[in-house]
Amino acid sequence: MTERTPPHDDESLADNGSLDSGMRGRRPTINDIARLAGVSKKTVSRVINASPFVQQETRERIQAVIAETGYVPDPQARGLAFRRSFLIGLIYDNPNPQYVVNMQLGLLDGMRGSGFELVVHPCDRSSPSFLADIRAFVERQKLYGVVLTPSVSEDERVATLLEEIGCEYVRVASVSLDKPEHMIVTQDRVGGVQAADYLVQLGHRRLAFISGPASFRSSHERRGGFEDGLAAHGLKLEEGYSREGAYTFESGIAVGAELLALSPGPTAIFAGNDEMAAGVLHAARHAGLRVPEDLTVVGFDDFQIASRVWPALTTVRSPTREIGRLAGERILGQEDAKRDLEDRAPKLVVRDSSGPAPKT
Amino acid sequence: MTERTPPHDDESLADNGSLDSGMRGRRPTINDIARLAGVSKKTVSRVINASPFVQQETRERIQAVIAETGYVPDPQARGLAFRRSFLIGLIYDNPNPQYVVNMQLGLLDGMRGSGFELVVHPCDRSSPSFLADIRAFVERQKLYGVVLTPSVSEDERVATLLEEIGCEYVRVASVSLDKPEHMIVTQDRVGGVQAADYLVQLGHRRLAFISGPASFRSSHERRGGFEDGLAAHGLKLEEGYSREGAYTFESGIAVGAELLALSPGPTAIFAGNDEMAAGVLHAARHAGLRVPEDLTVVGFDDFQIASRVWPALTTVRSPTREIGRLAGERILGQEDAKRDLEDRAPKLVVRDSSGPAPKT
DNA sequence: ATCCCGATAGACACCGGTGTCAACGCGTGA
DNA sequence: TCACGCGTTGACACCGGTGTCTATCGGGAT
Numbered sequence: 001m002t003e004r005t006p007p008h009d010d011e012s013l014a015d016n017g018s019l020d021s022g023m024r025g026r027r028p029t030i031n032d033i034a035r036l037a038g039v040s041k042k043t044v045s046r047v048i049n050a051s052p053f054v055q056q057e058t059r060e061r062i063q064a065v066i067a068e069t070g071y072v073p074d075p076q077a078r079g080l081a082f083r084r085s086f087l088i089g090l091i092y093d094n095p096n097p098q099y100v101v102n103m104q105l106g107l108l109d110g111m112r113g114s115g116f117e118l119v120v121h122p123c124d125r126s127s128p129s130f131l132a133d134i135r136a137f138v139e140r141q142k143l144y145g146v147v148l149t150p151s152v153s154e155d156e157r158v159a160t161l162l163e164e165i166g167c168e169y170v171r172v173a174s175v176s177l178d179k180p181e182h183m184i185v186t187q188d189r190v191g192g193v194q195a196a197d198y199l200v201q202l203g204h205r206r207l208a209f210i211s212g213p214a215s216f217r218s219s220h221e222r223r224g225g226f227e228d229g230l231a232a233h234g235l236k237l238e239e240g241y242s243r244e245g246a247y248t249f250e251s252g253i254a255v256g257a258e259l260l261a262l263s264p265g266p267t268a269i270f271a272g273n274d275e276m277a278a279g280v281l282h283a284a285r286h287a288g289l290r291v292p293e294d295l296t297v298v299g300f301d302d303f304q305i306a307s308r309v310w311p312a313l314t315t316v317r318s319p320t321r322e323i324g325r326l327a328g329e330r331i332l333g334q335e336d337a338k339r340d341l342e343d344r345a346p347k348l349v350v351r352d353s354s355g356p357a358p359k360t
Numbered sequence: 361m362t363e364r365t366p367p368h369d370d371e372s373l374a375d376n377g378s379l380d381s382g383m384r385g386r387r388p389t390i391n392d393i394a395r396l397a398g399v400s401k402k403t404v405s406r407v408i409n410a411s412p413f414v415q416q417e418t419r420e421r422i423q424a425v426i427a428e429t430g431y432v433p434d435p436q437a438r439g440l441a442f443r444r445s446f447l448i449g450l451i452y453d454n455p456n457p458q459y460v461v462n463m464q465l466g467l468l469d470g471m472r473g474s475g476f477e478l479v480v481h482p483c484d485r486s487s488p489s490f491l492a493d494i495r496a497f498v499e500r501q502k503l504y505g506v507v508l509t510p511s512v513s514e515d516e517r518v519a520t521l522l523e524e525i526g527c528e529y530v531r532v533a534s535v536s537l538d539k540p541e542h543m544i545v546t547q548d549r550v551g552g553v554q555a556a557d558y559l560v561q562l563g564h565r566r567l568a569f570i571s572g573p574a575s576f577r578s579s580h581e582r583r584g585g586f587e588d589g590l591a592a593h594g595l596k597l598e599e600g601y602s603r604e605g606a607y608t609f610e611s612g613i614a615v616g617a618e619l620l621a622l623s624p625g626p627t628a629i630f631a632g633n634d635e636m637a638a639g640v641l642h643a644a645r646h647a648g649l650r651v652p653e654d655l656t657v658v659g660f661d662d663f664q665i666a667s668r669v670w671p672a673l674t675t676v677r678s679p680t681r682e683i684g685r686l687a688g689e690r691i692l693g694q695e696d697a698k699r700d701l702e703d704r705a706p707k708l709v710v711r712d713s714s715g716p717a718p719k720t
Numbered sequence: 721a722t723c724c725c726g727a728t729a730g731a732c733a734c735c736g737g738t739g740t741c742a743a744c745g746c747g748t749g750a
Numbered sequence: 751t752c753a754c755g756c757g758t759t760g761a762c763a764c765c766g767g768t769g770t771c772t773a774t775c776g777g778g779a780t
Contacts, residue, residue, distance in 0.1 A: 040760045072500055076440045077736035080765050097461035117479045140432055249668055278668045305668050308609055308638045389766055400730045437766035440735050
């Protein structure tokens with residue numbers, strides 16, 4: 001199985017058909033390049049690592065050989081010498097598939113062309129071996145860096161551990177919990193304000209809110225933003241109209257039903273994420289309410305489910321993929337600072353689940 | 361005769377507080393173990409790789425030192441010597457987040473405790489650099505193995521490429537396309553039969569089917585199974601009642617609307633996946649039809665969306681995570697053969713979108 | 721007693737890179 | 751003329767493992 005078959009026609013990996021002096025079908029190594037360029041391997045290494053102490057003419061000769069042979073340095077060997085791999089880990093415990101996939105795609109966007117690869121590592125914060133698992137993962141693979149997303153990103157023990165190991169890390173969270181270089185802060189609060197503005201403009205006054213679990217920072221931020229937005233219009237969230245869900249569909253049904261059983265009931269419900277908003281739609285149907293005529297429902301995230309349910313959900317789009325891209329760039333130190341803030345602002349997406357407050 | 365096993369999982373990264381003779385705070389290396397056990401590093405290597413040519417007593421002494429120090433061999437160094445990394449790649453182009461995440465979780469289930477890690481690699485079959493990208497990914501990281509899912513798994517060029525490189529691979533697909541050891545075959549056809557049986561039993565006779573794109577094998581298998589199931593009851597899919605969608609929500613709306621505009625319209629629509637079934641629900645609403653009273657809708661996959669829409673979808677559960685676990689075990693050669701077949705059978709999940717055929 | 725053999729262990733080179741340090745060529749200032 | 755410094759390069763050890771080959775040892779056949 002070691003033997004290789006005839007040279008293949010492949011555009012990117014240049015065929016080294018002519019000048020393979022000694023390397024029969026093997027991928028070229030740094031030694032081959034050194035030999036072909038008539039220099040020592042160390043000098044080739046200098047070129048690879050962009051060392052300034054190489055004469056222009058030498059550098060060009062080596063680069064020409066590299067281009068001709070299609071040489072790519074072996075990340076494993078490089079990693080062994082560097083005591084550090086060219087792998088980035090994504091450690092997460094958010095169970096929402098859409099969030100996970102968007103985050104992965106964003107990270108890969110941000111890492112594209114860097115030669116690094118992404119290793120995924122779901123985890124369970126309630127497991128007794130939680131920290132040991134993460135430590136083993138990071139130390140074994142000598143990860144170059146790690147990206148943490150909520151809610152693992154909110155766990156100080158993990159950050160401390162990574163600091164201690166000496167592994168780069170970036171925490172994605174809705175509030176700043178660490179030195180700025182370690183944080184990508186999502187603007188959940190802004191999204192909450194947008195929802196409030198929108199609902200107030202539609203004339204709604206009896207507003208309800210369903211938060212995610214108190215253990216998630218984003219729950220507080222989203223609610224906080226919503227309350228700020230209401231306050232700006234001289235309104236406030238009434239006692240009893242603000243409840244805690246679990247960011248799950250089922251909790252949306254249950255808490256939605258509770259809210260709709262109140263008298264007077266809310267004319268609009270802002271749910272902390274789309275899953276719960278979808279649950280509220282179900283609860284409304286059971287309660288015999290029409291959406292949006294009798295009840296307005298607004299979600300948060302704008303995941304696929306938002307446009308699949310009936311009526312399609314008005315929701316606050318949270319730019320997960322953009323956030324992921326920023327995290328990827330940040331951890332590789334390639335961040336494009338100017339693009340930063342605008343890209344990660346949430347944005348209200350109006351669909352069919354919202355309308356003017358019913359005239360009582 | 362060559363000594364080789366995958367790396368093992370030593371969950372305890374024990375603290376080497378006491379006996380660190382010479383290794384101040386460093387992670388222990390094979391040299392440390394050799395020194396502490398009073399043997400050569402090669403003998404330690406033999407123990408790590410479960411070579412039979414080590415005396416019982418020597419082996420135990422070394423294992424004791426390994427356990428005491430919490431030594432874990434460095435995958436990078438090992439990989440360098442083996443000319444092969446301890447990484448498994450997941451190459452996919454299926455855009456459904458739930459599919460991707462379930463597959464990843466399944467793979468990780470199957471790989472658990474092996475010391476291997478999972479590297480994700482979405483790809484685009486229509487890109488001009490498609491094959492070159494995959495080749496670069498696999499060769500650069502010297503991947504131990506690769507798992508392919510539909511529709512990349514159905515591309516012979518990719519399989520040929522991997523064979524040529526000498527990389528292990530497993531293809532997940534709905535029909536066998538390769539040597540058995542390279543295939544995990546999903547039972548989409550069986551799922552189609554189940555849907556047909558169920559609908560016929562409910563009394564439906566005017567049945568419609570919306571397939572995925574013809575370029576996906578699963579489209580044909582799901583339809584084929586459905587037709588087989590009908591045939592077993594002496595029925596057949598009428599001309600014009602079988603249409604092609606794109607496995608997307610939007611195509612479900614469009615094709616659903618077409619079908620509902622027929623006269624007489626179908627009393628039941630079986631869609632090739634849940635996304636399209638959700639689209640059909642929207643189309644039914646636009647057409648003023650009640651589900652399930654006027655129209656029965658059945659999906660395929662049982663992803664989250666199936667239980668979020670209204671009414672909740674009756675659907676055929678496709679055990680993606682189980683399939684992933686099998687793929688993970690297969691690629692590491694740890695497959696538990698007896699559990700194989702039963703686990704990956706689809707299963708009809710009855711919810712609220714299906715009911716008896718309306719009495720015309 | 722000698723030879724041969726299988727079982728066991730170690731010496732040494734090697735995987736493909738990087739770090740350290742010394743050496744070299746050459747223009748400059750003393 | 752010589753010492754000096756700077757820019758450039760290479761020799762060599764090392765990262766942490768594995769492959770190959772040889773050395774040693776005890777026991778059974780000759």
